[in-house]
Amino acid sequence: MISFSTSFKRLMIFSLGFVILLNMLHTVKAADSTTESNAANIDLLWMLMCAILVFMMQAGFMCLESGIIRNKNNINVALKNVSDFGISIVCFWAIGYGVMFGVSKSSFMGSNDFFFDPSGTATSGQAMTFFIFQSMFCATAASIISGAVAERLKFNSYLIITAIVGTILYPVVGHWAWANSDDMFGGDGSTGWLYNAGFIDFAGSTIVHSTGGWIGLAIILIIGPRTGRFVEGKIRKFAPSNLPLSVLGVLLLGFGWHGFNGGSNLVLDEAVPGILLNTFLAAAAGIVACLIFWGVQNATAPAGDLINGLLAGLVAVTASANLVTPLGAVFIGAGGGIVALFATRLLEKWELDDPVGAIPVHLAGGIFGTLILPFFAAEEYLTGNSNLNNYTDNPRIDQFIAQLIGIISVGLYTFSVSYILLKTVNRYNPLRVSQEAEDIGLNIAEHDSSSDQIDLLKIMQYQNDTGDLSVRGPEDLFTEAGQIGYHYNILMNSLEESDKIMRRQKDDLKVAMEKAQTANKAKSDFLANMSHELRTPLNAIIGYSEMLIEEAEDDGLDTYSEDLSKINSSGEHLLTLINDILDLSKIEAGKMDLHIEEFDLASLLKQIEATAKPLVDKNKNKFVIKCKTEKLKLKNDQTKLRQILFNMLSNAAKFTKKGTITLQIKPEKNDNLRFDVIDTGIGMSEEQMGKVFEEFTQAESSTSKDYGGTGLGLPISKKMTEMMGGKMEVNTKEGKGTTFSVIIPLVVKEEK
Amino acid sequence: MTKILLVEDNEMNKDMLSRRLMKKGYDIVFAMDGQEAIDMAKSEMPDIILMDMGLPVKDGLQATKEIKADSSTSSIPVIALTAHAMDEHRQEARDAGCDEYETKPVRLPSLLEKIEQFS
Numbered sequence: 001m002i003s004f005s006t007s008f009k010r011l012m013i014f015s016l017g018f019v020i021l022l023n024m025l026h027t028v029k030a031a032d033s034t035t036e037s038n039a040a041n042i043d044l045l046w047m048l049m050c051a052i053l054v055f056m057m058q059a060g061f062m063c064l065e066s067g068i069i070r071n072k073n074n075i076n077v078a079l080k081n082v083s084d085f086g087i088s089i090v091c092f093w094a095i096g097y098g099v100m101f102g103v104s105k106s107s108f109m110g111s112n113d114f115f116f117d118p119s120g121t122a123t124s125g126q127a128m129t130f131f132i133f134q135s136m137f138c139a140t141a142a143s144i145i146s147g148a149v150a151e152r153l154k155f156n157s158y159l160i161i162t163a164i165v166g167t168i169l170y171p172v173v174g175h176w177a178w179a180n181s182d183d184m185f186g187g188d189g190s191t192g193w194l195y196n197a198g199f200i201d202f203a204g205s206t207i208v209h210s211t212g213g214w215i216g217l218a219i220i221l222i223i224g225p226r227t228g229r230f231v232e233g234k235i236r237k238f239a240p241s242n243l244p245l246s247v248l249g250v251l252l253l254g255f256g257w258h259g260f261n262g263g264s265n266l267v268l269d270e271a272v273p274g275i276l277l278n279t280f281l282a283a284a285a286g287i288v289a290c291l292i293f294w295g296v297q298n299a300t301a302p303a304g305d306l307i308n309g310l311l312a313g314l315v316a317v318t319a320s321a322n323l324v325t326p327l328g329a330v331f332i333g334a335g336g337g338i339v340a341l342f343a344t345r346l347l348e349k350w351e352l353d354d355p356v357g358a359i360p361v362h363l364a365g366g367i368f369g370t371l372i373l374p375f376f377a378a379e380e381y382l383t384g385n386s387n388l389n390n391y392t393d394n395p396r397i398d399q400f401i402a403q404l405i406g407i408i409s410v411g412l413y414t415f416s417v418s419y420i421l422l423k424t425v426n427r428y429n430p431l432r433v434s435q436e437a438e439d440i441g442l443n444i445a446e447h448d449s450s451s452d453q454i455d456l457l458k459i460m461q462y463q464n465d466t467g468d469l470s471v472r473g474p475e476d477l478f479t480e481a482g483q484i485g486y487h488y489n490i491l492m493n494s495l496e497e498s499d500k501i502m503r504r505q506k507d508d509l510k511v512a513m514e515k516a517q518t519a520n521k522a523k524s525d526f527l528a529n530m531s532h533e534l535r536t537p538l539n540a541i542i543g544y545s546e547m548l549i550e551e552a553e554d555d556g557l558d559t560y561s562e563d564l565s566k567i568n569s570s571g572e573h574l575l576t577l578i579n580d581i582l583d584l585s586k587i588e589a590g591k592m593d594l595h596i597e598e599f600d601l602a603s604l605l606k607q608i609e610a611t612a613k614p615l616v617d618k619n620k621n622k623f624v625i626k627c628k629t630e631k632l633k634l635k636n637d638q639t640k641l642r643q644i645l646f647n648m649l650s651n652a653a654k655f656t657k658k659g660t661i662t663l664q665i666k667p668e669k670n671d672n673l674r675f676d677v678i679d680t681g682i683g684m685s686e687e688q689m690g691k692v693f694e695e696f697t698q699a700e701s702s703t704s705k706d707y708g709g710t711g712l713g714l715p716i717s718k719k720m721t722e723m724m725g726g727k728m729e730v731n732t733k734e735g736k737g738t739t740f741s742v743i744i745p746l747v748v749k750e751e752k
Numbered sequence: 753m754t755k756i757l758l759v760e761d762n763e764m765n766k767d768m769l770s771r772r773l774m775k776k777g778y779d780i781v782f783a784m785d786g787q788e789a790i791d792m793a794k795s796e797m798p799d800i801i802l803m804d805m806g807l808p809v810k811d812g813l814q815a816t817k818e819i820k821a822d823s824s825t826s827s828i829p830v831i832a833l834t835a836h837a838m839d840e841h842r843q844e845a846r847d848a849g850c851d852e853y854e855t856k857p858v859r860l861p862s863l864l865e866k867i868e869q870f871s
Contacts, residue, residue, distance in 0.1 A: 536762060539857040543768040546860065550775070575857065 040126075046268035047129045053259020054136035058085050060256055061143040063249030064307070065150060068356050071241040072441020073151045075449045080146045080155065084162040088142040091166030092135045099171035100134065101179055104190030109175050133263050134174075137208050140260070141170045144212025147356035149219050151226050152438055155446045157431040161219065161422065169418060170211055173410045177207050198388035198399065199406035200377075203264035205319035205369040206407055211414045213363025216354065218419040223432040225353030227439070235348050238355075243303055250307050254283050257314050261321045271322055278321045279314065282333025286313020289334035290341060305341050308357045312340030315362055316369030320377055328376035332369060339368040367407055374399035453481035456488065469496040520588070527585035531578040538578070542571040580712035587719045594723060599638045601665070601673075602630040607642060608663070612649040619657045621679075627665040634673065634746045637724055641744065644717040648677040648740045651713060655738070656681030672726070673746050680737040689732050693718045717742075754871040755779045757798035759789040759815070760833070761807050765856075769802070772860055778867075786810025790818050793825045800870050802854075802863075805834040805845065813848040820849030829870040833858065 062081040066074040088096075093116050102110025118127035142165045146158060176194035178201075201207050228236055240246065261279045265271050290309030294301035301309075316336025317329050324332065343360035347353075354360070374382065374396045382388070382395040391398050422431060437445030444454060456473040463469065472489045476482025545568040552561040586592040605625060616623040645663070652661045659680035668674045684692070692714050718728045726744030756778050760766040770780045781796050783789040785808045793801060801819065805812035812832065819825045831852040832845040842853050852866045 535856065536765075540764040540768060542857045543765070543772070547768060547772050550772075 043267045044125060044129050046272075047133050047263055047266065050259035050263025051129070051133040051136050053256045054133070054140065054263065055256070057136075057140055057253050057256035057260065058082075058143060060249045060252030060254075061140075061147070063252060064246050065147045065249070065356050067242040067245030067247075067249060068147075068240045068304070068307075069150045070238050070441070071453075072443055074241045074443065076155065076442035076446055077146060077150050079447060080150075080158050081143055083155075083159060084142040084146060085139045087159055087162040088139045088166035089135050091163050092138040092171070093131075095167040096138055096171035097131060097134065099168065100174040101130075104175065104179055104192065107176070107179075107191060107193035107196060109172050110179060110190075130266075137174075137204060137260075138166055138170050141165060141204075141208045141212045144209065144358050144362045145216045145219065147358035148213075148216030148354045149223065150355045151442065152432050153219065153223060154431060154433050155442070157425070157429070160425060161215070161418075164418065164421060165212075165215060169215060169414050170208070173211055173413060174207055176409070177201050177406065194406050194409065196387055197405055198385050198402040200323070200373060200385065200399070200403070201319045201370055201406065202322050203261045203318045205315055205317075205366040206410050209315045209318065209362035210366035210370070210407070210410060213359050213361075213366060214411055214414040215418045216358050217352070217363060218415050219422060219431065220352055220354060220359075221419065222422055222426050225351060226355065227435065229353045230351040240303075246303070246307060250310055253311060254280070254314060257283070257318075261318055265322060274326075275321045277326055278317055278324060278329035281326055281329045282313040282317030282321075282336065283310050284313070285330040285333030286310045286316075286337030286340075289313075289337040293338060293341060304344070304357060308340045308344065308361050309337035311361045312336040312365035312368075315365035316372070319366075319369040320373040323373065323377035323381050325376075325378075332372055332376060335372060336365040336368050339364050370403050370407055371400070373403060452476060452479055452485065456481050456485045460488075463492075469499055524585040524589035524591075527581050531582040531585070534578050535575070538571055538575050542568060542575065545571060577712070580716060583716050584712055584719075587716070587723070592720075592723065594637045595639065596636060597638055598633055598635045600630075601627070601632040601634060604634075604638060604642060605630065605663075605665075608645050608649070612646060612653070615650050615653045616661050619653060621653060621656050621658065622660045624660060624662045625665075626662060629665065629667055629673075632667075632673070632746075636744060636746055640720045640724060641742075644720055644742055645675060645677070647713040647717045648675075648742070651740070652677050652679035652681065652738070655679065659737070668743055671746060672743050675742045675744075676739055677741075678737065678739045683734045683736050683738050684732040685734050689730055692730060693728070714740075753777065753779045754800065754867070755781065755796065755798045756867070757781050757783060757789065757792055757796060757801045757828075759783045759786070759792075759801065759807065759812065760804045761785060762804075765804075769858060776864065784808075786812060786815035789815045790822075790825075793819050793828060794822070797825075798828060800867055801828055801830045803830050803832055803850065805832055805841070813844060816845070816848045816850055831863075831866055831870075 058081060062078050065081065066077045069077055092100075095114055097116045098112055098114035099109045102112040102114070105111045116131055118124040118131075121127065142162045145161060145165065149158070149161075173194075176192040177199055178195065179190060179192040180195050226238070229238075230236070257279055258276050261275050262272055265275055286309040287306060290301050290305045294305070313333030313336045316332045316339070317324075320332065321329070340357065340360040343364035344357055347359060352359070377399070379395065382399050385395075385399065388395065388398050388402060391401055425431065433442060433445060443449040444458075452474045459471055459473040462471060469492060472492060473485035474482060475486040475489060477486060545564050549561050549564045549568060552558070552564060583592070605627060609623070609625060613623055649661065649663065656679040660678075661680075662676070662678040664676040664678060666674045666676070694715065714728075721728045721742050721744065724744050726742060729741040729743070730738065731741070732738040756773060758766065758770055758773075758780055760769065760782070761784050766782060770782070774780055781792060781798060783792045787809045789801070789803065789807075789812075790810070792798075803812045803816055807815065810818075812834070816830050816832070819828065819830065829851040830849065831854055832850040833854050833856055834841055834845070845853050851870070854863050854866065
């Protein structure tokens with residue numbers, strides 16, 4: 001590893017070489033050159049190099065911001081970055097520099113040196129160097145803003161904002177703090193009022209960084225958060241387009257920051273190594289503080305916190321890089337990192353949307369660095385600050401008050417001026433893009449940017465919106481998106497093919513379903529009509545046979561009565577069958593309705609007992625009703641419930657001989673009532689049990705011969721139970737008996 | 753002797769039901785349609801009316817309504833007879849003023865019980 005002093009020496013040697021080269025080119029001047037002018041030239045060289053390093057920060061901001069926001073806006077952010085550089089430099093040259101460093105009016109702003117051109121003056125080289133360095137600072141303040149307002153601010157709104165920043169926002173506060181007679185470049189003897197008040201901000205924690213942060217805050221208050229960022233109290237994080245690019249950006253910023261702080265010394269002297277040491281120590285401490293913060297919580301630090309931790313460490317130390325010890329720089333950097341971390345949470349809580357964390361880093365970090373300065377600066381420096389007012393006899397407290405005045409005045413000026421100006425602009429020319437533009441992304445909406453990736457996305461979006469599968473994406477086997485497009489097209493080919501098949505099948509299916517529905521309706525109507533028509537002659541058959549039985553008995557013609565009984569019972573059987581078919585067809589045709597009424601469980605059981613008892617008695621069975629909740633009042637379809645229970649009981653009676661048939665009623669959870677019909681009859685096998693609810697099926701086809709029945713009773717009961725919102729269950733053991741259960745929902749109320 | 757007005761358009765049903773009832777000792781008079789039923793109710797003043805619902809000219813519901821609306825016949829109990837084994841029909845019959853309801857095919861013991869109730 002090369003030690004810092006070695007590289008410092010190398011830097012010096014390199015610089016000297018460069019200066020010698022310059023002198024050889026300017027032979028006339030070289031003849032007059034003295035050791036003193038060589039030293040002055042080295043200072044110039046140092047300042048120019050630092051200016052170039054600060055220029056590098058533009059690349060850093062571009063990478064950081066375009067990497068952390070969504071893909072659809074990255075070109076827009078990158079173009080904003082490069083444009084703000086152009087506009088802020090031109091504005092600073094035309095107006096800003098004069099406002100900042102011209103002859104002071106009431107220590108508030110400068111008043112000459114507009115359209116900066118020092119050529120022909122004795123110190124023109126120094127003045128130009130100073131201008132280059134200072135204009136880079138102005139560009140930095142402007143670039144900070146683009147991150148806070150990313151992804152929803154119009155491109156031309158941003159250009160207007162940059163022009164305001166470069167002319168009247170940054171230069172005015174710069175004048176307050178930095179216009180003084182001490183500097184060797186272009187000093188004109190007039191001073192800014194904050195400088196006079198003893199305010200110290202070495203390289204611009206407040207003047208550059210907080211200024212950018214304050215203006216960013218004002219704008220996001222005007223334009224609001226990105227769509228979807230805060231929805232009903234929930235915070236949504238958007239996917240960064242390219243995180244490694246952001247990290248590269250942070251590293252470039254850190255690289256350039258050495259120029260930012262190093263150059264602020266204005267000369268290359270013994271102080272510079274210490275300033276640079278403090279600068280990168282604070283950056284490192286900012287990162288470490290975030291790692292520790294998350295580490296003690298056993299969590300991995302989020303990328304955003306790490307990036308912001310490093311940057312906030314740099315921002316914080318910028319105010320005092322020339323005044324503090326390395327240990328102080330570590331504390332300040334770490335503190336800055338943590339402050340940014342909490343400020344990020346606070347912004348989210350207030351639903352202020354800052355996509356890249358510019359406000360936590362530059363505003364919060366800047367305030368922290370500026371305020372903490374009096375407590376880490378060497379005391380002799382503070383006592384040596386001749387501008388400081390003696391408020392308390394304690395130079396640290398006095399300095400703290402001066403810092404506070406600086407922070408508040410800069411905040412008030414930059415925030416309120418930018419807020420009022422931009423709020424007015426917003427009224428006539430909305431700063432924010434349209435919702436549609438935000439949705440499709442600013443790359444396309446504002447720059448009509450196109451790439452095969454965007455083209456492919458457009459095609460996908462179009463297909464998504466229209467369902468049109470015939471269009472194809474761009475294919476290029478030499479780009480990533482082109483390869484995806486190639487394979488996407490293959491996928492679309494087969495999708496389109498199977499879609500065609502599916503559509504055809506769907507049409508076929510629709511026709512078939514319509515046919516089936518018509519046929520089913522015809523069947524149900526036919527059954528309903530037929531069964532109704534069949535009942536009239538059946539009435540006659542049953543009636544006449546009954547009458548004949550009575551007459552035969554009365555006349556003592558017993559030989560006929562047995563045959564007549566067979567006619568009668570066949571008629572009865574046929575009637576049951578017809579009634580069942582009628583019920584079933586009504587259910588299938590959706591013509592069966594529920595008739596809900598309130599009734600007593602007790603009276604229902606009484607009716608059931610009366611009608612079912614003769615059936616049960618037939619096979620010499622015992623009939624038991626177990627019910628402890630007779631007082632319940634139910635609200636349901638009484639007739640259907642009675643029909644279902646009667647059906648279950650008659651089934652049980654049919655398949656049980658000399659046994660017991662039990663009707664057991666129990667309340668179930670969720671206001672349900674359970675009816676169990678338990679018999680000790682022949683039972684069923686598992687296979688038989690599976691078929692009992694199928695229409696026209698008895699457990700075994702031979703069963704119907706032995707026991708009679710239509711095989712429709714249970715399917716009808718099941719369907720009726722389901723209509724009533726209940727369910728039917730069956731439990732059986734071959735040879736032991738069967739339990740059929742009906743569970744129906746009821747509004748059950750205990751009778752008072 | 754209890755006099756029953758049997759309103760029934762189907763010959764076989766009429767024949768069968770009347771014979772069975774006569775055997776049980778009731779006096780039966782007949783009507784073939786709704787209008788006839790209203791007229792007969794006035795002229796014969798039966799003790800009970802057995803009313804089929806599906807009748808020509810005027811259906812059983814309409815006939816019952818008119819019988820019940822006329823003060824001279826309103827007190828005669830009407831037992832509805834119908835092949836529609838559906839609840840809404842039962843309710844319709846009740847609404848028209850029928851006092852009882854019997855589903856076809858008629859169960860003689862059940863019908864007799866209802867007749868006894870009114871005589």
